[in-house]
Amino acid sequence: MEAPSILPLALESISLRHDGQQILDRINMLVARRRTTVVLGPNGAGKSMLLKIAHGLIAPDSGTVRWSGLTGAAAQARQAMVFQKPVLLNRSVLANIVHAVRLQGIARAAAVHRAHTALDYVGLGDMAIRPARSLSGGEQQRLSFARAWARDPEVLFLDEPTASLDPAASWSIEQIILELRREGRTAILSTHDLAMARRLADDLVFLHHGRALEAGPAASLFSDPKTPELTAFLKGELHW
């Protein structure tokens, strides 16, 4: 990753309304380089929308997404996103990654080579010719990570990547997330899973009813929550 960094990322007063409901309410957030930022909160807190806005998939009603140096498509090309439910093309495992790499303007032969490397990276090396949709849920999500990794992103948005997976599959996804961090990539991960957040977070943003109630280094938020909502969430007592 020799290219100049697009980090830090600053979200400034992001608001979003949908169907008369305030989904996000003046969110401010700073994402530092080479750290894993976890957006933690109960279901319906607005986590997915926040990630999609930061990634440029949805335009906020107000507020600014500010990358360092680059803007628009140039900045987006340095990012990748993994969704809660993998969206895979109706073709082979390998072809799914080749398609994604080719979209970066890379020639076919190089893209195929890159795709094989990516499959090895997530442990799907022997499944290259299988139809992508014949894989199990956990394998499909690993394929999503391979596809994201194959594009050599500096920043990865991971939207509840283990929420539909069993514990074993979740564990293997967490290992990939840890490896991404070791490589110096920056991840922004949304989850409602407190245990996962504890294992993975460097920085934490606690989202509740569309508002960022607390933000900062994960260790201090976990040990010393300031708001009654986060205190309750850490005890497993915040249900809505």
Place this chain on the structure above:
Amino acid sequence: MSDLTEGFAAAFRLLFGFDADLWEIIVLSLEVNLAAVALSCLIGLPLGGALAVYRFRGRRAVIVLVNALMGLPPVVVGLLVYLMLSRSGPLGALNILFTPGAMAIAQAILVTPIVTALTRQIVESLWHDYREQLTSLGSSRRRAIPTLLWDGRTAVLTAILAGFGRAAAEVGAVIIVGGNIAHHTRTMTTAIALETGRGNLALALGLGIVLVTLAIVLNAAAWMVRERSTPEAALVVASR
């Protein structure tokens, strides 16, 4: 009754005796149908894809219009193409009236709305599911169209087969612009329409048997494609 049994007997003698006149008609019909369907795909696949992914003023009106054109009466299309291609018409200089080319054009006008409208439905439902993922990968809407067409290929194929069925069955358009000239523009449907009146029942029945067989084969093919395919194919079936 004896007409019928004698007719069938004569028809089978023509078919399996490889009667030159009969097989000439069959081959010409298939050539015209295939040319019409190829032309329709050239226009209908990209057009249907574009209607699915682009948003513009008047899009709904265009979709309603294309859907309505699926029911164009063949004789009216034949009449219009006749007027265009006749010596005093705007395209009279081409001098292709009463040729297989004119028949292919007339049938393409009948088939293109079918291919376009069904493709639009298929691609639109795929785009709904894939939009965020493809956008995240940096795919433009334009670049997404071939990706989506390929991903919906089984459903798209049933749409094309539906178009082929329309071309093979219609008589009104080809009889007007082709003229049912022996050894030149005589197709299965025009021959049946005219030879019946002239008492040439064996030929008419023989061609009828081929047409019905063709319809069965096409539907069997469509059914088999559907059997081993994706939910979006079911959509086409439901819409027929």
